[in-house]
Amino acid sequence: MAMWIPRPDADGAWLAPAKLNLMLRVLGRRPDGYHRLQTVFQFVDRCDRLFFEPRTDGCVERLDGPAEIPPEQDLVVRAARALQAETGCDAGVSIRVDKRLPMGGGLGGGSSDAATTLHALNRLWGTALATDRLAELGLRLGADVPVFVRGEAAWGEGVGESLEPVELATPWYLVLVPRCQVSTAAVFGDPGLTRGSAPITLADFLRGNADNDCLATVLANYPVVASAYRWLAERAEAKLTGTGACLFAALPDRAAAERLRGEVPPELPAFVARGRNRSPLFASPRDEDANS
Structure with missing residues (x-):
């Protein structure tokens, strides 16, 4: 990642992409109550857009963001304050969040927003933490933050x-x-959740072992998700990302994805996005030169 640079886009927005879990296995419960997992993360080019205005008074405020989340509980505010505490930085920031990713959908939007906040302020405040330290700091905010x-x-x-x-x-x-919004805590706390799956290897995944152990539990408890899953499974290989609620299918090209999107019932929101092995937040040095 040293050759890839976090940067805003041409409009000054710092991108916070969605992720998909292409596979999710639950290997067992740890003594601390968390579960041991195996998963594969891939980004897509559907993103929240964050805007940061540095300030000199040390205040961290969220000017715009999801109405359902009080600013003090928003991960972008918590991430900014965590970076202040970690580095002793006395700068502040005003943050605007253009929220485009659904909450409770398994796309990691809140975690992605937190990661983008850490990278943006690390650069704007000049705190110069290495990526490893930012990832350690992010893990205190949520298990998915480090991958972003x-x-x-x-x-x-x-x-x-x-x-x-x-x-x-x-x-x-x-x-x-x-x-609907799916509660990750409720899914992992459900007595019917598949636990104790045998670990697999990356080679196993690449050969097609790509199940999600949370799927059956989510379908049993969220009828809206179950209905959408049945619709998609009749037309493509349907998968659940994370603990849901979002479902996805890989298509051979954009035209095929757009055609299937045109068939989606009007009451069911949907979007088409390209898989990405590099987060859209990052640019290569060549990209940086092209935008300078």
């Missing part, structure tokens, strides 16, 4: 924080967004 901090598609283990970069095919995806 590192910005590479990855094989994940532990609670999802032990990451090995991988190069994957980058298909076009149709993503369905059922109108």
Whole structure:
């Protein structure tokens, strides 16, 4: 990742992309109550857009963001304050969040927003933490934050924080967004959840072992997701990302993804996005030169 640079886009927005879990296995419960997992993360080019205005008074405020989340609980505010505390920085910031990713959808939007905040303020405040330290700081905010901090598609283990970069095919995806929010805590606390799956290898995944152990539990408890899953499964290989609610299918090209999107029932939100092995937050030095 040293050759890749976090930067805003041409409009000054810092991008916070969605992720898909292409596979999710639950290996067992740890003594601390968390679960041991295996998963594969890949980004897509559907993003929240964050704007940062540095200030000199040390105040961290969120000017715009999701109405459902009080500013003091928003991960962007918590990430900014965590970076202040870690580095002793006395600068502040005003943050605007253009929220485009659904909450409770398994796309990692809140974690991605936190990671983008860490990278943006690390640069804007001049705190100069290395990526490893930003990832450690991000893990205190949530298990999915490190993969967004590192910005590479990855094989994940532990609670999802032990990451090995991988190069994957980058298909076009149709993503369905059922109108509900799935509680990750409720799914992992459900007595019917598949636990104790045998670990697999990356080679096993690449050969097609790509199940999500949370799927049956989510379908049993969220009828709206189950209905959307049945619709998609009749037309493509339907998958659940994370604990849901979002569902996705890989298509051979954009035209095929757009055609299937045109068939989606009007009451079911959906979007088409391209898989990415590098987070859209990052640019290569060549990209940076082209935008200067």
